[in-house]
Amino acid sequence: MSDAREIALEEVTVRLDGRSILEGVTVRLDARRIAVVGANGSGKSTFARLLNGLATPTSGTVRVHGVDVGREPRRARAEVGFVFTNPDAQVLMPTVAEDVRLSLRGSGMARAELDARVAEVLADYGLTSHADAPVYSLSGGQKQLLALASVLVRRPRLVVADEPTTLLDLGNAQRIGRILLDELDAQLVLVTHDLELAQRCDIALRFHEGRLVAVGEPAEVVDAYRREYA
């Protein structure tokens, strides 16, 4: 990956079963914290999924930090972490520590180094005492923390989070928001319905019916979005 912290979409269109999901999206972004807002079905999740190759453009190109995601999806995924809305869909292993270790599978790290990295991440997110616990015994907030830990243990350069606080209570939502916005070193693309969180980002994008309709100062983009439903 190049050093440039740039996400670049060039005339990206996504169609599914003849239906347009995204239409002609062109944008270049190098801000550290990027908020993505819009109504359900507006195309914002598809935009997020394009960034690590979970969705494929019907036409156009997606480049993340210099890598063409369509041509080199594995290389892109190695650098782009993805946090899903529902941690139940993201947490894949029977116990907490195993799930974090899964992310380092095939990394070539020595066992001692791998153990240390897993222990460090579990401690960072307050999960050390749950290391050997079955994942189904965790609360929703703890599961989302685990999902985040499993992404961040790979030290991605870009984290894409698709409505990561939607299913959480206020306390857990605030904690996840704080980690993503204040503690993360990586670049962040945050798809969210939480407009307070969106306003704390450096730039905001708004999608409407598959089109990118606004890019700019979060406060302005969010205000315009609110006015539309006032």
Place this chain on the structure above:
Amino acid sequence: MIALHVPGDSVLHRAPAGIKLLALFVLALAVSLYPHDLPSLGAAVGVVVALHLAALLPPTTLPKQLWQTKWIVVVMVATQLAFLTPWDALVNTVRVVSIVLLAGLLTLTTRSEDLLEALETGLRPLTRIGVDPRRVGLTLSLAIAMLPVVAGIAARVRDTERARGVRLGPRLVVPVLVLALRHADDVADALTARGVD
């Protein structure tokens, strides 16, 4: 029955996973082949109890594990009584329950990642005929992790059924299957996103 790992420091916890897997195989073979007499049955039950004691697990563990085999016992006894003598039905049921309890003890005293690592090592010679041991290990891990998820889906569908005042009966399987398949799609996405596809 999925008995998840209970951390501990017993001899059984410390023993290498590969050795325990091999021991389970040998014990299962011995239990399957022992003669149909009372001393042999007593020996099988004795081994199961002794190993559980050696594992220094909470005292309620063995009764709980035994209770979880209740449906195996019911189905085995009921079907065998139709064709065999009560003694043969008892012998066969004790055999199977003993093996299930020993397998449960293996998972209780072994972290599943150690177990899968041992399994992957054991399967390595099969790479020559195209078997990918890592993929087999991952598949087994996923299967273990997905059982509570599917149970959760079934519970959710039952709650919805009650909340809406309808009784789906055997048709309950349809929404459970649809939701499970949708979850499978999500899992596929997660595997891809996490770079383990």
